[in-house]
Amino acid sequence: MSTSLGHIASSLEYSLLHPIMTDADLATELQRARDFKVAAVCVKPYSIPTAVSALQGTNVLVCTVVGFPYGDSTTNLKVFEAREAMEAGAHEVELLINVGKVLGGDWDYVRNEIQAVNQIVAPRGDLKVIFESHFLSEQQIVELCRICTGVGVAAIKTSSGYGYVQDLCGSYRYPDTIAPQLELMKNNCGQGEVKIEAALEIRRVREIIFFERLLGVSRVTVGEAGAAAIMGDARQLGVTDVVQVVWIPLPS
Incomplete structure (x- = not known):
């Protein structure tokens, strides 16, 4: 297949949301984002001005979160957060929906909240709605896709990366998004009108290609380690800054 380091990096959003990340850590990772030339960085709301300044002169977009990490804020508070984010210079906003309202079938609440935040973000940027799809049934995923398409959001996203579940042994784990969930999102998001994004623990270029080309x-x-691993893997495969044909085996 034909690819380049730039193409691979343009498929990545660099998540800088770890709760113990310091300002010094942030500065280091923003420089790394510049070097990698990723599509976007997702930062905490207070970090937006720092990210905008650090990435000035690049094509790296600044994304932030609203209602993070569990989506439990009131709609009015999410609207306030979104407005403040756009005024601070964010290009994209990721909205954590109230998953409990989805599970309870309160679709009017869910729709009204998404619409209220989109009205703030859409004139100046892109709103992306996070589903936490591993908690949802197929029917709930389909209905969320229908609502998001109707409202006209820019993108839908599988998960936040923070929706941990407790297993029978008492340990906490984060379930990876599986292909059927992405297929549902792909098939129900308005004929490509709404983009699909995924939060995944991946480390290989072939996984990027699989999700991009086969699942839309x-x-x-990805986090800091994931981005470094993927770009390192790309170089090991012979991918360079120049677009060229490279053999990349896809996952079976």
Whole structure:
């Protein structure tokens, strides 16, 4: 297949949301984002001005979160957060929906909240709605896709990366998004009108290609380690800054 380091990096959103990240850590990772030339960085709301300044002169977009990490804020508070984010210079906003309202079938609440935040973000940027799809049934995923398409959001996203579940042994784990969930999102998001993004623990270029080409994912969110591993893997495969044909085996 034909690809380049720039193409692979343009498929990545660099998540800088770890709760113990310091300002010094943030500065280091923003420089790394510049070097990698990723599509976007997702930062905490207070970090937006720092990210905008650090990435000035690049094509790296600044994304932030609203209602993070569990979506439990009131709609009015989410609207306030979104407005403040756009005024601070964010290009994209990721909205954590109230998953409890989805599970309870309160679709009017869910729709009204998404619409209220989109009205703030859409004139100046892109709103992306996070589903936490591993908690949802197929029918709930389909209905959320229908609502998001109707409202006209820019993108839908599988998960936040923070929706941990407790297993029978008492340990906490984060379930990876599976292909059927992405297929549902792909098939129910308005004939490509709404982009699909995925938060995944991946480390290989072939996984990026699989999700992008076979499941219609436009961007994959990874952490610091994931981005470094993927770009390192690309170089090991012989991918360079120049677009060229490279043999990349896809996952079976």
